[in-house]
Amino acid sequence: MRNFRIWRGDASSGALEDYQVEVNEGEVVLDVLHRLQATQTPDLACRWNCKAGKCGSCSVEINGMPKLACMTRMSTFTADETITVTPLRTFPVIRDLVTDVSYNYVKAREMPAFSPPPDLAPGEYRMQQVDVERSQEFRKCIECFLCQNVCHVVRDHEENKLAFAGPRLFIRAAELDMHPLDARTDRKEHTRDRQGVGYCNITKCCTEVCPEHIKITDNAIIPMKERVVDRRYDPLVWLGRKIFRRDQVEQQAAAEDTTPAPASPETVTHRASPGQVNWAQEIQVPPAPAVGPDGRFAMSEVLIDRAGAPSPFGDDVTFPVDPEQLRYLHPRTDED
Amino acid sequence: MSIQRHQYDVVVIGAGGAGLRAAIEARLAGAKTAVISKSLFGKAHTVMAEGGAAAAMGNVNPGDSWQVHFRDTMRGGKFLNDVRMAELHAKESPERVWELEIYGALFDRTKDGRISQRNFGGHEYPRLAHVGDRTGLEMIRTLQQKIVSLQQEDRAATGEYESRLRVFDETTVTELLLEDGKVAGAFGYDRESGEFLLFEAPAVVLATGGIGRSFKVTSNSWEYTGDGHALALRAGGKLINMEFIQFHPTGMVWPPSVKGILVTESVRGDGGVLKNTEGQRFMFDYVPDVFRAYYADTPEEADRWYDDPDNNRRPPELLPRDEVARAINAEVKAGRGTKAGGVLLDIASRRSAEFIQRKLPSMYHQFKELADVDITAQPMEVGPTCHYVMGGVEVDADTGAATGAVEGLFAAGEVSGGMHGSNRLGGNSLSDLLVFGKRAGEHAAAYATALPSRPRPSQADVTTAEEAALAPLARGDGENPYALQQELQDVMQSLVGIIRRRGELEDSLQRLAELRERVDKVGATGGRRYNPGWHLALDLRNMLVVSECTARAALEREESRGGHTREDFPDMKPEWRRVTLVCSLAGADEVRLAQQPVTPMRPELAGLFERDELAKYYTPEELSSATADLG
Ligand SMILES: Cc1cc2nc3c(=O)[nH]c(=O)nc-3n(C[C@H](O)[C@H](O)[C@H](O)COP(=O)(O)OP(=O)(O)OC[C@H]3O[C@@H](n4cnc5c(N)ncnc54)[C@H](O)[C@@H]3O)c2cc1C
Numbered sequence: 001m002r003n004f005r006i007w008r009g010d011a012s013s014g015a016l017e018d019y020q021v022e023v024n025e026g027e028v029v030l031d032v033l034h035r036l037q038a039t040q041t042p043d044l045a046c047r048w049n050c051k052a053g054k055c056g057s058c059s060v061e062i063n064g065m066p067k068l069a070c071m072t073r074m075s076t077f078t079a080d081e082t083i084t085v086t087p088l089r090t091f092p093v094i095r096d097l098v099t100d101v102s103y104n105y106v107k108a109r110e111m112p113a114f115s116p117p118p119d120l121a122p123g124e125y126r127m128q129q130v131d132v133e134r135s136q137e138f139r140k141c142i143e144c145f146l147c148q149n150v151c152h153v154v155r156d157h158e159e160n161k162l163a164f165a166g167p168r169l170f171i172r173a174a175e176l177d178m179h180p181l182d183a184r185t186d187r188k189e190h191t192r193d194r195q196g197v198g199y200c201n202i203t204k205c206c207t208e209v210c211p212e213h214i215k216i217t218d219n220a221i222i223p224m225k226e227r228v229v230d231r232r233y234d235p236l237v238w239l240g241r242k243i244f245r246r247d248q249v250e251q252q253a254a255a256e257d258t259t260p261a262p263a264s265p266e267t268v269t270h271r272a273s274p275g276q277v278n279w280a281q282e283i284q285v286p287p288a289p290a291v292g293p294d295g296r297f298a299m300s301e302v303l304i305d306r307a308g309a310p311s312p313f314g315d316d317v318t319f320p321v322d323p324e325q326l327r328y329l330h331p332r333t334d335e336d
Numbered sequence: 337m338s339i340q341r342h343q344y345d346v347v348v349i350g351a352g353g354a355g356l357r358a359a360i361e362a363r364l365a366g367a368k369t370a371v372i373s374k375s376l377f378g379k380a381h382t383v384m385a386e387g388g389a390a391a392a393m394g395n396v397n398p399g400d401s402w403q404v405h406f407r408d409t410m411r412g413g414k415f416l417n418d419v420r421m422a423e424l425h426a427k428e429s430p431e432r433v434w435e436l437e438i439y440g441a442l443f444d445r446t447k448d449g450r451i452s453q454r455n456f457g458g459h460e461y462p463r464l465a466h467v468g469d470r471t472g473l474e475m476i477r478t479l480q481q482k483i484v485s486l487q488q489e490d491r492a493a494t495g496e497y498e499s500r501l502r503v504f505d506e507t508t509v510t511e512l513l514l515e516d517g518k519v520a521g522a523f524g525y526d527r528e529s530g531e532f533l534l535f536e537a538p539a540v541v542l543a544t545g546g547i548g549r550s551f552k553v554t555s556n557s558w559e560y561t562g563d564g565h566a567l568a569l570r571a572g573g574k575l576i577n578m579e580f581i582q583f584h585p586t587g588m589v590w591p592p593s594v595k596g597i598l599v600t601e602s603v604r605g606d607g608g609v610l611k612n613t614e615g616q617r618f619m620f621d622y623v624p625d626v627f628r629a630y631y632a633d634t635p636e637e638a639d640r641w642y643d644d645p646d647n648n649r650r651p652p653e654l655l656p657r658d659e660v661a662r663a664i665n666a667e668v669k670a671g672r673g674t675k676a677g678g679v680l681l682d683i684a685s686r687r688s689a690e691f692i693q694r695k696l697p698s699m700y701h702q703f704k705e706l707a708d709v710d711i712t713a714q715p716m717e718v719g720p721t722c723h724y725v726m727g728g729v730e731v732d733a734d735t736g737a738a739t740g741a742v743e744g745l746f747a748a749g750e751v752s753g754g755m756h757g758s759n760r761l762g763g764n765s766l767s768d769l770l771v772f773g774k775r776a777g778e779h780a781a782a783y784a785t786a787l788p789s790r791p792r793p794s795q796a797d798v799t800t801a802e803e804a805a806l807a808p809l810a811r812g813d814g815e816n817p818y819a820l821q822q823e824l825q826d827v828m829q830s831l832v833g834i835i836r837r838r839g840e841l842e843d844s845l846q847r848l849a850e851l852r853e854r855v856d857k858v859g860a861t862g863g864r865r866y867n868p869g870w871h872l873a874l875d876l877r878n879m880l881v882v883s884e885c886t887a888r889a890a891l892e893r894e895e896s897r898g899g900h901t902r903e904d905f906p907d908m909k910p911e912w913r914r915v916t917l918v919c920s921l922a923g924a925d926e927v928r929l930a931q932q933p934v935t936p937m938r939p940e941l942a943g944l945f946e947r948d949e950l951a952k953y954y955t956p957e958e959l960s961s962a963t964a965d966l967g
């Protein structure tokens with residue numbers, strides 16, 4: 001027997017309810033939800049399809065962490081732990097654990113589709129494996145929307161949803177941008193002007209929760225942000241930037257370049273409780289990471305001089321960063 | 337409560353590969369089209385397909401051609417396939433796969449930049465276009481994105497994304513509405529709100545997938561309750577080949593968190609072997625005579641095949657899946673299986689960890705994360721799992737139009753029957769979805785356009801459908817739908833499962849009849865908004881009638897062939913090859929079974945086979961008439 005606390009209710013109201021339920025060896029959280037449906041509460045609403053981490057339907061928050069219910073093993077909890085299951089917080093609740101994720105589909109529909117090369121007939125496409133692999137990484141996406149859910153730009157900020165497409169759509173943009181045969185050349189501009197990539201300050205929360213382990217920030221967002229800045233292709237400027245990385249002028253230039261069209265970062269209002277965030281602090285635009293002479297971000301560890309993905313904060317920042325320096329409030333999930 | 341009404345030219349029920357491809361084609365043909373799906377857009381069962389889509393493009397081995405693909409498909413289906421469907425499928429699948437590239441799909445590549453193709457059980461040449469082991473995801477995402485791109489075009493033209501093509505997600509169709517034997521529309525409910533919808537449309541394409549939820553160990557999701565099969569029956573259509581159900585030979589049987597999850601055949605194609613608990617590689621003992629010429633008899637030859645397929649015969653682990661399933665079953669019954677009732681699939685001791693991770697990345701991660709099983713270090717415990725139903729709605733091969741007493745009904749994908757005969761080859765489903773999805777969409781649109789006047793659903797039918805849908809909610813203290821489902825699964829798994837016997841099948845019919853009475857009294861607590869208990873209560877009726885078709889057909893067919901194994905009739909009998917079993921409904925949900933002769937193969941197609949091979953399947957008279965034309 002284990003303790004489960006599950007959020008029950010709908011758009012009008014709801015509360016956490018306690019359940020005692022049997023758990024067997026080798027089960028996952030979704031197995032337990034199914035047992036609850038079969039034995040205690042037949043109308044408990046939750047989504048699922050594949051029970052194999054392939055369809056991205058069963059996204060919920062388990063003990064405040066965005067997770068796939070079918071991929072969360074019960075053995076990862078201690079025996080006396082109460083397991084709290086709540087719906088995704090960024091999307092409106094429909095009932096119990098089911099939320100209205102239509103925001104993501106609306107944003108997907110605004111994304112210009114793949115544009116086939118005009119001169120090739122079906123069957124004539126020739127691409128090298130190394131070239132398709134970069135886009136293939138993003139096509140692994142199972143559309144679980146956990147990354148969208150965790151992104152602080154829209155989590156608790158309904159007002160930003162209009163201008164901000166979110167990490168799932170940034171990787172879609174990157175995928176098309178890196179597609180060897182996509183005929184459009186304005187993918188990055190679109191990401192800047194229409195998807196609001198400028199709101200993203202590379203907190204990497206999205207990468208952290210992605211069940212497909214897609215390197216959303218390092219491999220998609222950073223290169224997309226980077227490549228909208230065409231000055232970067234000028235080798236002299238590039239060299240200068242290497243030397244004066246934190247240069248004030250540079251920062252201002254970058255700020256201009258990454259400003260999203262519909263709303264500039266300054267107009268982004270945050271609704272956090274007062275006293276917790278230092279609002280007086282000047283919003284700092286993250287310095288752009290190093291790109292190679294081809295204007296591209298080094299994609300593999302072989303090409304750069306240190307192990308691991310390069311830090312989007314610049315190589316000279318040490319962690320942990322002083323929270324006072326941060327300009328956003330890290331999402332808290334246990335407050336209600 | 338008021339009913340939302342919608343008017344369309346074509347309504348496609350199902351948003352898997354077949355449904356989306358049909359919708360794209362119908363919209364391209366100018367029809368105003370709706371796609372309906374029980375789950376969210378892009379989550380249909382097709383996402384789970386791993387191995388690939390079979391198409392004779394000849395990119396890896398130029399020896400491949402549609403003729404060879406056709407031959408493999410017929411062999412796999414034990415010559416019971418609808419010949420015309422197998423032919424169209426083999427001819428058109430390369431084009432359909434190439435089309436996906438124009439829609440933006442990114443398949444794995446060969447060295448010269450073409451679409452790479454991999455080996456799979458039953459296919460003579462490497463033939464499966466693939467993307468790692470997530471081919472189904474690539475396919476559904478590509479079609480989903482193509483639909484979005486068509487909607488963008490429509491917006492540019494009309495100002496409205498959904499003016500010509502609209503997706504109704506989380507919507508379940510419970511009934512088709514007819515007027516004088518012609519399709520007039522479809523009735524359903526919105527899962528999220530519980531509200532009813534009425535689609536008025538002269539043409540409906542069924543693309544609802546399979547029936548696997550009626551079995552206990554299955555790779556299929558909750559969606560697979562045989563809705564399309566049952567809708568077609570109730571509308572006057574016919575189901576064929578319902579006795580043929582594919583049990584995937586290698587589903588995980590232990591630990592429980594991964595039970596029913598499939599281990600793709602590519603594990604075997606890339607070097608994995610099956611062993612019993614005595615450590616013996618047993619598949620060599622189970623090569624049937626018809627396949628002897630193509631499969632190695634020694635482990636040495638089999639092991640050489642991976643690197644030199646032209647000069648060696650294939651390892652017996654790559655036999656068609658029904659043979660593998662049967663072999664595993666026999667080993668387990670003989671007491672050489674594991675505690676959980678499976679055998680061991682070992683790739684860990686034969687290939688390097690690096691090789692396995694590169695070739696089977698999602699397989700590796702899935703088991704690591706779900707069950708903490710490291711497939712590079714230990715063997716997997718596998719056994720037969722209900723996976724695919726070969727049987728389905730009988731359709732005209734060229735148009736996908738359902739036969740029987742109904743017009744305007746089309747079917748494509750797993751819900752349709754005939755294409756795969758008694759057994760489906762791996763990879764043939766994804767290409768089937770594309771080939772026949774396209775055809776069904778095209779012909780549904782043409783039918784809708786050509787129709788002089790549109791049938792109208794009658795108000796009485798709508799009211800009946802509405803009452804039927806609400807009935808379980810009015811019986812709050814009725815039978816528990818989950819308990820009923822579990823009992824149904826028990827009956828099907830144990831009595832109509834992989835190995836069948838007369839007595840058990842008769843028993844199953846008895847038990848199903850009892851269950852039917854209880855299903856009539858099923859109840860659901862709670863309200864109409866997103867209430868899974870209510871949804872399941874409505875699905876049960878469909879599961880039951882389809883299960884009954886399977887049980888009846890299985891009892892009737894007194895032989896073993898493909899996905900139908902009778903312990904009391906272990907051999908394949910040529911007389912039975914000439915017979916298709918057809919189910920239809922008489923009165924309210926009463927299943928009627930009939931025999932129907934199969935269409936003979938055209939001489940030029942029969943000529944693709946050696947006489948000796950045909951002799952293994954055909955009766956002597958048939959053989960002489962089939963080969964007489966060849967001289
Ligand atoms: C684990 C697994 C692996 C597989 N691997 C392969 C492979 O490698 N190669 C291969 O070729 N095949 C493979 N298959 C088989 C193949 O995936 C399926 O046969 C195929 O995807 C079926 O597609 P479909 O379009 O017919 O239906 P599906 O993709 O199943 O879609 C059915 C759709 O119908 C909808 N629906 C159902 N009932 C209703 C209703 N009443 N109202 C409204 N909508 C409804 C559902 O919501 C869904 O959208 C695999 C299958 C499984 C389970």
Ligand code: SF4
Binds near residue numbers: 167203207
């Ligand atoms: S890295 Fe950007 S997109 Fe990802 S969660 Fe942080 S702000 Fe959102």
Ligand code: SF4
Binds near residue numbers: 143168209210216
């Ligand atoms: S990118 Fe990852 S987290 Fe985001 S939707 Fe796709 S699979 Fe989910």
Ligand code: FES
Binds near residue numbers: 052
């Ligand atoms: S049920 Fe498909 S990802 Fe969990």
